[in-house]
Amino acid sequence: MVFAIMEINASNDLxxxxxxxxxxxxxxxxxxxxxxxATWILSRKKLGVPNFHCNKDLMPLAIVGDMPSxxxxxLARILGLYRYPxxxxxxxxxxxxxKIHFPSFFRTIHNIDNEWFAxxxxxxxxxxxxxxxxxxxxxxxxLGAQIATREIEKNGGCIAFQETLPIISSMESVYRIIGxxxxxxxxxxxxxxxxxxxxxxxxxASFHNITDKVWVGTSSWSITSDFPRTDILTTLxxxxxxxxxxxxxxxxxxxxxxxxxxxxxxxxxMKSFWETVFHCIWPGNDAVNNTSPALLKxxxxxxxxxxxxxxxxxxxxxxxxxxxxxxxHNAVFAVAHALHQMKNCVPGKxxxxxxxCADIYNHRPWQLLHYLRKVDFNNTAGKRIYFDENGDxxxxxxxLNWQLFPxxxxxxxxxxxxxxxxxxxxxxxxxxxxxLWNGGHGQVPSSVCSDPCPKGYRRAAIQGQKVCCFDCLPxxxxxxxxxxxxxxxxxxxxxxxxxxxKEECLSKLIQFLSYEETLGSALACISVLFCLLTFSVFCxxxxxxxxxxxxxxxxxxxxxxxxxxxxxFMCSLAxxxxxxxxxxxxxxxxxxxxxxxxVSTILAKTITVIMIFSATNPDSKLKKLVGLRIxxxxxxxxxxxxxxxxxxxxxxxxxxxxxxxxxxxxxxxIECNEGSRVLFACVLGYMGxxxxxxxxxxxxxxxxxxxxxxxxxITFSMLVFASVWVTFIPAYLSxxxxxxxxxxxxxxxxxxxxxxxxxxxxxxYIILLHPEMNSRQYITGRNTRNRGKRF
Numbered sequence: 001m002v003f004a005i006m007e008i009n010a011s012n013d014l015x016x017x018x019x020x021x022x023x024x025x026x027x028x029x030x031x032x033x034x035x036x037x038a039t040w041i042l043s044r045k046k047l048g049v050p051n052f053h054c055n056k057d058l059m060p061l062a063i064v065g066d067m068p069s070x071x072x073x074x075l076a077r078i079l080g081l082y083r084y085p086x087x088x089x090x091x092x093x094x095x096x097x098x099k100i101h102f103p104s105f106f107r108t109i110h111n112i113d114n115e116w117f118a119x120x121x122x123x124x125x126x127x128x129x130x131x132x133x134x135x136x137x138x139x140x141x142x143l144g145a146q147i148a149t150r151e152i153e154k155n156g157g158c159i160a161f162q163e164t165l166p167i168i169s170s171m172e173s174v175y176r177i178i179g180x181x182x183x184x185x186x187x188x189x190x191x192x193x194x195x196x197x198x199x200x201x202x203x204x205a206s207f208h209n210i211t212d213k214v215w216v217g218t219s220s221w222s223i224t225s226d227f228p229r230t231d232i233l234t235t236l237x238x239x240x241x242x243x244x245x246x247x248x249x250x251x252x253x254x255x256x257x258x259x260x261x262x263x264x265x266x267x268x269x270m271k272s273f274w275e276t277v278f279h280c281i282w283p284g285n286d287a288v289n290n291t292s293p294a295l296l297k298x299x300x301x302x303x304x305x306x307x308x309x310x311x312x313x314x315x316x317x318x319x320x321x322x323x324x325x326x327x328x329h330n331a332v333f334a335v336a337h338a339l340h341q342m343k344n345c346v347p348g349k350x351x352x353x354x355x356x357c358a359d360i361y362n363h364r365p366w367q368l369l370h371y372l373r374k375v376d377f378n379n380t381a382g383k384r385i386y387f388d389e390n391g392d393x394x395x396x397x398x399x400l401n402w403q404l405f406p407x408x409x410x411x412x413x414x415x416x417x418x419x420x421x422x423x424x425x426x427x428x429x430x431x432x433x434x435x436l437w438n439g440g441h442g443q444v445p446s447s448v449c450s451d452p453c454p455k456g457y458r459r460a461a462i463q464g465q466k467v468c469c470f471d472c473l474p475x476x477x478x479x480x481x482x483x484x485x486x487x488x489x490x491x492x493x494x495x496x497x498x499x500x501x502k503e504e505c506l507s508k509l510i511q512f513l514s515y516e517e518t519l520g521s522a523l524a525c526i527s528v529l530f531c532l533l534t535f536s537v538f539c540x541x542x543x544x545x546x547x548x549x550x551x552x553x554x555x556x557x558x559x560x561x562x563x564x565x566x567x568x569f570m571c572s573l574a575x576x577x578x579x580x581x582x583x584x585x586x587x588x589x590x591x592x593x594x595x596x597x598x599v600s601t602i603l604a605k606t607i608t609v610i611m612i613f614s615a616t617n618p619d620s621k622l623k624k625l626v627g628l629r630i631x632x633x634x635x636x637x638x639x640x641x642x643x644x645x646x647x648x649x650x651x652x653x654x655x656x657x658x659x660x661x662x663x664x665x666x667x668x669x670i671e672c673n674e675g676s677r678v679l680f681a682c683v684l685g686y687m688g689x690x691x692x693x694x695x696x697x698x699x700x701x702x703x704x705x706x707x708x709x710x711x712x713x714i715t716f717s718m719l720v721f722a723s724v725w726v727t728f729i730p731a732y733l734s735x736x737x738x739x740x741x742x743x744x745x746x747x748x749x750x751x752x753x754x755x756x757x758x759x760x761x762x763x764x765y766i767i768l769l770h771p772e773m774n775s776r777q778y779i780t781g782r783n784t785r786n787r788g789k790r791f
Contacts, residue, residue, distance in 0.1 A: 001064060002264075003255050004332035007380070014333075015340050018360070023060060027071050029196055034071035038063075038078050061339065061368060062087060064331045067324070068194060068220070069093035069112075069140055076105040083366035087334060089327035092219065093140055097390035104369050106391040108327040108334070115218045115242045116144045118397045118418035119190060120151030121428045122216065122240065128188045128447040129468045133162040134177060134201070135192040140220060141165070144192035158449065158468035160186035165197040178204045181213065188447040191217040206231040211438055214445055215239040222400060222412070230408055237404040238438035245398045245417065247326030248381040253319040257309045271303075277317060278307045313409060321412075330385050330393070338371035396427075403436050456480075456502030459487040475502050477665060495659075497666035508661070508668040513576050513738040513745070520576045523745050530753055531569040537760050538562040540767060549763050549774045554608045557601055560635065561759070564598040568752040575745045584655040584672035589646045591748065592683045596642035597635065598755065599690040599721075602714055604634040606698045609711050642686055649679040660737075669737040688725070694718050713759050720754030 005020050025041070027033040041060060043052050053059065062085035066072045072091035079086045083104050088096075092112025096105050123131055133149060135141030141164070149159055161184060163177045178201070181189060191198060198221050205213075206229070215236055222241020261270045261282075271282050280303040314320060322329075345357030351370055352358065358367035376386040387393060396419050400412040415434045419427025437445055453459055453472035458481055460471045475481055475489035480498045482488040492498055492505035499506050513520045541558060544550050550558065571594055574587035653676035663669040674680040695718035698711050728747040735743050766773045 001328050001332055003249070003252055004329045004336075006255075008333070008336045014336055015343065018339075018343070020336065027066055029068055029071070029194075031068075031071045031074050034066050034075045035078070038075050042078075042082070042084070061085070062335045062372075064089065064328065064335070066091065069096065070138055070194065072096060072105070073102075073139075076102040080104045083364075083369050085335070085338075085365060085369050085372050087331040087372075089331050090219075090324050094143065095139060097392055099390060102391075104365070106331075106334070106372060106387050108330040108385070108393050109219075109244050110395045110397060111390075111392050112140065112144070112218060112220075113147060114397050114418065116147040116192075117151060118242055118399070118428070119216055119218070120148050120155065121418065122399070123152050123157055123188070123190075124155040125428055125430060126188075126444050126447075129157045130160050130186045130447050130449040131157065131188045131190055132160045132181065132184055132186040133190045133192070135162075135164055136194050136197045137164045137166050138194065140194065140218075141192045141197075144218065145190075148190060148192070156467075158466040160184050160449065165193055165201065167197070169197070169200050171200065174200050174204050177201065178208055178210070181205070182208065182210060185449060186447055187212060187445050188214045188216060191215055191221070193217070193221060195221045202232045202235060203229075206235040211235060211237070214437065214447070217241045219243045219397075222402075230404075233402075233404050233410050236402045237410075238436060239402045240415075241400045241402065241412065242418075243323050243398050243400055243412075244327060245396050246321055246323055246414070247330075247379075247383065249322050249326055249329050250380045252322060252325065252329075256317070256319045259309070260305065262305065274303055274307070277309075277312050278303060280304075280307070314411075330379055333377070333379060334372065334375050334385060334387075335368075337375050337377045338368055341371045341374070342368065399430065401435050453486065456498070458482075458489050461487070480505055494661045495668060508666055510670060511664070511667045511738050512578050512670040513741045514578065515576055519738075519742055523742065523749070524573060524576055526749055527569050527572045527745075530749060530756070531566050534562055534566045534569060534756055537756070537764060538566070540764060544767050544774075547767065547774045548776045549766055554605060557605045557608065557635070558760075561598060561601040561605070561755075564594055564601060565752050565756050567594045568598055568748065572745045572748045575741050575748075579657040579670050579672050581654075581656050584657050585650060588655050588672065588674070588680070588683075589650065592646055592687060593639065593642055595748075595751075596687050596690060597639045598752075599687065599694055600635045600638035602717065602755065602759075603638065603690060603694040603697065604632075606694055606711060606714050607634065609714075610697070610700075638690055642683065645679065645683050645686060649676060649683060652676060652679065655680075663736045667737060671737075671741070691718060691721055691725075695722060713762060717755045717758035720758060721751045724751040724754060 001022060005022060008014055009019050023041070025037040027037055039050065041063065043050070044058055063075075063079065064087050066075055066088060067090040069091040070093075072086075072088045073093065073096065076086055076096060080101070080103050086105050088105070088107040088109065090109055091107060092109050092115070094111050094113040096102050096107065097111055131152065133145050135145040145162060149162070152159065161180055163173075163180065165177070166173055193201070198217075211234060216239065219242050222243055259270070261267075261274055264270050271285075275281055275285075278301075280301040282303045309317065339360055342358050342363065343360045345351075347357050348355045350357035352367065358364070373387060373391075376384070379385050385393060396417050398414055399416040399418065401415045402410065402412050404410045413434055413436075415432075416428070416430040418429075432444075433442070435442065435444075437443070449466070449469040450459075450471075453470075457472040457474050460473045461467060462469050462471060470487075475498070478497065479489035479491050480502045482490045483503075489502075495508055496505035497508045498504070513523075515521055515524055538559065541550050541555065541562065545555060567590075571587065571590045574583060574590060577583070655672050655675045657670060658673045660669040660671050663671070695715065698715040698718055724747050728743065731743045732740060732747075
């Protein structure tokens with residue numbers, strides 16, 4: 001303030017030929033002393049008398065102060081009655097912006113509710129979801145705790161505990177709060193306290209060695225110098241605080257280094273300051289002179305006046321960080337500019353009645369108040385200074401980090417800012433690389449009730465607990481964690497499946513039995529090999545078509561059976577590859593018709609054997625049927641029934657390809673849907689009926705003479721056929737996806753191979769290895785010498 005007034009008085013542009021002075025009054029953080037000071041200033045009496053001015057010539061033009069809001073509030077209520085201009089440099093209570101209750105109050109510091117929003121955004125930025133709150137039992141503490149709590153909970157955070165420090169210091173309350181802080185899992189404590197409430201709390205925190213907490217405070221204490229003890233500074237190390245943004249005052253550092261008791265002999269604080277910072281005593285000190293010489297210490301240090309201010313630790317005598325100094329400087333210049341506008345008023349064009357102007361040497365307080373409201377100027381640092389409709393100066397909030405160094409020195413480092421014009425978090429700017437937390441590490445401490453859930457787990461609320469305390473439950477199959485709400489899981493679409501971390505829905509793998517994979521290519525190779533083997537047997541039978549072994553039991557039926565078996569092996573290829581509507585229709589119908597033809601042929605061969613035997617028995621009743629050539633009609637007749645069933649099936653509800661999402665987890669299986677399950681069952685049932693009849697007839701004819709023992713081989717082949725398809729049913733039902741198709745393909749190959757080997761391997765054995773047995777005499781049983789060799 002002294003520096004600002006000296007600058008104004010030395011200026012040729014601002015209030016030329018006018019000298020400003022000031023009166024100083026210290027309320028000592030006490031609102032009662034502030035009220036006493038106000039009455040003293042207004043009445044100019046030590047014991048003030050309201051509404052009386054005992055010395056109008058010495059009346060101050062305006063009041064700069066007070067510092068704490070609790071003192072500025074009652075002061076502003078009294079001064080507002082007289083419309084007496086008041087400009088505070090440190091009182092940020094939001095209530096003071098109410099121009100109805102405080103019409104003459106201005107301030108060069110931001111409204112402190114910006115700090116409360118900034119604290120809530122800090123908690124959100126560092127992802128602290130479990131914090132404690134301690135507040136003073138006054139407007140600043142209660143209102144700050146309410147607003148910050150509301151914003152923190154809106155952002156998804158929780159308050160672990162909320163305690164209030166009484167106005168009158170109570171050690172019982174301090175002990176209780178310290179115990180709660182030590183027990184709580186919250187590592188971040190928000191302090192909405194004034195300095196006089198906070199000192200005893202910090203003393204006890206340091207006594208109990210509480211160094212694992214991060215204290216976050218407002219400007220009401222975060223830039224104070226009232227924590228000189230190293231143990232308290234150790235407790236506060238790494239903590240965060242808010243403060244008005246620093247400002248530059250040109251020449252102020254040099255001025256601070258130039259002050260000396262000889263330069264300001266009437267300053268009541270100058271010698272006390274000198275003695276404190278240099279640990280010396282001025283000669284002539286009354287306290288020393290009145291002390292008995294015997295009580296004086298021999299090592300007493302006397303002040304010489306030659307001590308240098310630039311040798312003092314900047315943490316004690318801070319000549320670099322101008323926070324309240326900057327705002328005091330702006331407040332004094334605001335009053336000067338208001339007076340300058342009053343001085344330059346042109347009569348007839350003035351703002352008052354009939355265009356009149358106020359006399360700068362003899363004006364009323366409300367007249368100066370009018371000019372203060374319209375102040376708009378650039379300070380010495382080039383920053384624009386003006387008051388809004390609420391008497392506030394819009395400014396940003398600076399974020400500080402308390403840092404204690406090994407040598408015992410400390411400082412608060414600016415690590416970011418919060419734009420007071422942005423309350424949605426976008427105005428927050430943090431430089432993480434500048435922060436040193438307690439212990440000197442740079443990792444952001446965690447303050448949560450429950451540790452974050454692993455990937456793929458959702459938060460599950462614990463009954464009776466706050467939302468920040470939760471259990472972690474895994475998302476169900478087919479679900480991912482909701483990116484917008486980690487307490488819920490989202491089900492993936494049918495064609496997608498979660499990734500391994502259940503963070504994203506990925507397209508499902510499309511699966512079918514393909515030729516490219518080992519299983520598909522193996523089955524295809526087996527099918528081709530068996531088809532070639534069958535073709536080889538067919539060629540052998542064509543070559544040996546005139547031999548008795550081929551001619552026996554109707555060689556045409558043997559040819560037809562071999563051809564149907566070749567097609568049976570080849571139809572298994574239709575089950576391999578990507579299914580589509582045409583392939584689904586073809587493979588099911590092909591399978592049904594070919595196997596019906598095959599089984600019908602076997603039935604015809606069986607009946608042929610029985611009829612041949614009956615023809616040799618004169619007493620047989622079946623002898624009359626031999627001439628009717630019934631076996632010739634069995635094959636087309638039985639096959640035609642299956643063909644008709646397939647035509648009805650295809651024309652009503654034909655098979656089609658579908659995407660099966662539920663067959664296997666995370667896989668889309670392309671498979672054939674049978675369409676009409678009833679007609680599909682009829683087709684399979686009819687084929688099973690033919691196989692059963694063939695087995696039954698062959699079983700009845702198994703005791704025919706050995707020379708006609710083909711019925712035994714047919715019986716074996718039908719047993720193999722029936723065994724394969726009976727075991728196929730549970731295997732088919734127990735598999736999923738492409739394995740289902742593989743099982744059906746294997747059943748086709750196995751049953752076809754069983755028929756091939758059981759019926760034709762004995763004949764091939766005789767043709768290739770024992771041609772002597774391939775004779776009419778042996779077949780008819782007339783070669784007694786070889787009766788022991790039977791097939």
